[in-house]
Amino acid sequence: MNKIIDLLNQHRTVRKYTEQNIEPNLLNQLLEAACRTSNTGNxxxxxxxxxTESGIKKALAPAHFNQSMVTEAPVVLTFCADFNRVSKWCEQRQADPGYDNLQSFMATTVDTLLAAQTFCIAAESVGLGICYLGTTTYNAKPIIDALHLPKLVVPITTITVGYPAAETEQTDRLPLAAVVHRETYSDYSSSKIDELYEEKENSQFYKDFVSENKKETLAQVFTDVRYTRAGNELFSAKFLEVLKEQGFLK
Amino acid sequence: MNKIIDLLNQHRTVRKYTEQNIEPNLLNQLLEAACRTSNTGNxxxxxxxxxTESGIKKALAPAHFNQSMVTEAPVVLTFCADFNRVSKWCEQRQADPGYDNLQSFMATTVDTLLAAQTFCIAAESVGLGICYLGTTTYNAKPIIDALHLPKLVVPITTITVGYPAAETEQTDRLPLAAVVHRETYSDYSSSKIDELYEEKENSQFYKDFVSENKKETLAQVFTDVRYTRAGNELFSAKFLEVLKEQGFLK
Incomplete structure (x- = not known):
C-alpha cells in the first residue's frame, strides 16, 4: 500500500516509555495536526x-486506577468534550447558546475523539508510542476535579504519550467480517459467531489467558473479570451523574 | 515534518465526488487499517x-436531510456503537454480558469513532475524499430502520467517501491556544475569548457569512440558524429515546 497505511497497520499500544521528553515544538505540531480534524460546524x-508536571500526573493517577503509564509517561493528554468555550463566546456576542443537552454532548464527543485519534496517528508517525485509557469515563468526576474542568466540559478519553521503551507485540484482530457489514446489518447467527471467534479462541495466547483467569471460556474473562455487569452499572450511574453535574443532561 | 503529518495538515472535507468507484480490494485494505485502531479491551x-447500492443510499438520505453526498458518493459508511456481537458471543459461551448500560455505550462510542478517524486518514492517504455527517445522531432512528440495526447497536457517525471531483478550500481553525490547555484547564476570560476569535470574526469570509444569514454576530449564526437550542433539544429527546430503545439506557 503506502507508508501511511503501513503505519496504521503497525499500530500497537505502548505502555512503557523512555525518560526522553517530547520537544514542546514537536508536541505543538502534533496538536496542530489534531486540530485540523473534521469537526461539527467548525x-x-x-x-x-x-x-507534563509530575504533581498533576499524580493527581490524575488514582482516577486511572494508578496505571503506571499516567505517572511514567512524559505527557498525559486529557481529551474533553467542551461546549464551555463556544457557549462563553456566544454569550459575549449577543447569542443564546443552546448546548446544554445530550445532542450537543454527542456532537462534542464525536469531535473530541476524532481529534484524539488524529493526534495518535501523528504521534506514531514521529516514533512516539501512545496508550488510550478507558478509565476516563469510569472516573470522570475525579478528573474534572484534578484538572478544574468547568460546566459543559467532560473528559472523554486520556492518552499517555512517550518514546517507546521496548518493542511491543501487536494484538490480534477478529476477521474483517466480524465488524464490517455489507449494505445493511447482518445479524450474527450462532454458527457465524463460532466462525468469527474460532481463531481467537483457539490461539495459545488466549487459552493461557483463560486458564490464568481461572475461567472456562474467554468470554467469561470479559464478563466476570474485566468488564463486569456490576462494574459497568456502577460506572454508568457515576457517568450519568457527571453528565448532569456538568450540564449536558437535565 | 513528515508526509503523514503533511497529509493530516492538508485535510479538507470533500462533498463532491467523481463517478469513479472504489475498488473493493482497496476499500477492504482501508477497513483493515481502521480495525487496527486501539479499542476497549480488544x-x-x-x-x-x-x-454502495443506490437503493440503500436512497433509504438513508432522508435521515441525513437529503444532503447530496449520501446518494452521490460511491460508498457510505455508517459507523455504529455495537455491543450486540460481543453480547451474543458471551451468551453462546456461558458468560453473562452486562453491556446494556451507559458506560458500555461510551466505551463502544469511543472505539467506533477512533476507528472511523483511522479509516478517514487511510482513505485520504490514497487520494480519496471524505465527509462526516453529523446528522447521524440527529436521526438515528430512521438509520436504524434503514440498516436493520438490532438492539445494542446505535449509529454514531456516517462517512461518505469517493474520489474528489474538484479541489476544495481548507477551512480555518482557531489558534491552538483556543483548544489546548497547559497542565490543567484555564477557563476563558472575556478578553481571552475576544483574542481567540478575533482573526475568525474579522475575516471577510465570515463577515459575508454573517450578512448572508442576516445576523449581527457570527455566534448568532450558530445559535439562531445552524445549531439552535430548539433543534438540539428536539434531537436530544430523540436520541435519548434511541438509547433506551436500543437497550443502552434504562
Missing part, C-alpha cells in the same frame, strides 16, 4: 489538556 | 456498515 467544541 | 465492540 466550532472546534473540544479541549485538550496537556499535563 | 473487544472490537463496533460495526461498520458499508453501503
Amino acid at each position: 466550532m472546534q467544541a473540544y479541549s485538550i489538556v496537556v499535563s | 473487544m472490537q465492540a463496533y460495526s461498520i456498515v458499508v453501503s
Whole structure:
C-alpha cells in the first residue's frame, strides 16, 4: 500500500516509555495536526489538556486506577468534550447558546475523539508510542476535579504519550467480517459467531489467558473479570451523574 | 515534518465526488487499517456498515436531510456503537454480558469513532475524499430502520467517501491556544475569548457569512440558524429515546 497505511497497520499500544521528553515544538505540531480534524460546524467544541508536571500526573493517577503509564509517561493528554468555550463566546456576542443537552454532548464527543485519534496517528508517525485509557469515563468526576474542568466540559478519553521503551507485540484482530457489514446489518447467527471467534479462541495466547483467569471460556474473562455487569452499572450511574453535574443532561 | 503529518495538515472535507468507484480490494485494505485502531479491551465492540447500492443510499438520505453526498458518493459508511456481537458471543459461551448500560455505550462510542478517524486518514492517504455527517445522531432512528440495526447497536457517525471531483478550500481553525490547555484547564476570560476569535470574526469570509444569514454576530449564526437550542433539544429527546430503545439506557 503506502507508508501511511503501513503505519496504521503497525499500530500497537505502548505502555512503557523512555525518560526522553517530547520537544514542546514537536508536541505543538502534533496538536496542530489534531486540530485540523473534521469537526461539527467548525466550532472546534473540544479541549485538550496537556499535563507534563509530575504533581498533576499524580493527581490524575488514582482516577486511572494508578496505571503506571499516567505517572511514567512524559505527557498525559486529557481529551474533553467542551461546549464551555463556544457557549462563553456566544454569550459575549449577543447569542443564546443552546448546548446544554445530550445532542450537543454527542456532537462534542464525536469531535473530541476524532481529534484524539488524529493526534495518535501523528504521534506514531514521529516514533512516539501512545496508550488510550478507558478509565476516563469510569472516573470522570475525579478528573474534572484534578484538572478544574468547568460546566459543559467532560473528559472523554486520556492518552499517555512517550518514546517507546521496548518493542511491543501487536494484538490480534477478529476477521474483517466480524465488524464490517455489507449494505445493511447482518445479524450474527450462532454458527457465524463460532466462525468469527474460532481463531481467537483457539490461539495459545488466549487459552493461557483463560486458564490464568481461572475461567472456562474467554468470554467469561470479559464478563466476570474485566468488564463486569456490576462494574459497568456502577460506572454508568457515576457517568450519568457527571453528565448532569456538568450540564449536558437535565 | 513528515508526509503523514503533511497529509493530516492538508485535510479538507470533500462533498463532491467523481463517478469513479472504489475498488473493493482497496476499500477492504482501508477497513483493515481502521480495525487496527486501539479499542476497549480488544473487544472490537463496533460495526461498520458499508453501503454502495443506490437503493440503500436512497433509504438513508432522508435521515441525513437529503444532503447530496449520501446518494452521490460511491460508498457510505455508517459507523455504529455495537455491543450486540460481543453480547451474543458471551451468551453462546456461558458468560453473562452486562453491556446494556451507559458506560458500555461510551466505551463502544469511543472505539467506533477512533476507528472511523483511522479509516478517514487511510482513505485520504490514497487520494480519496471524505465527509462526516453529523446528522447521524440527529436521526438515528430512521438509520436504524434503514440498516436493520438490532438492539445494542446505535449509529454514531456516517462517512461518505469517493474520489474528489474538484479541489476544495481548507477551512480555518482557531489558534491552538483556543483548544489546548497547559497542565490543567484555564477557563476563558472575556478578553481571552475576544483574542481567540478575533482573526475568525474579522475575516471577510465570515463577515459575508454573517450578512448572508442576516445576523449581527457570527455566534448568532450558530445559535439562531445552524445549531439552535430548539433543534438540539428536539434531537436530544430523540436520541435519548434511541438509547433506551436500543437497550443502552434504562
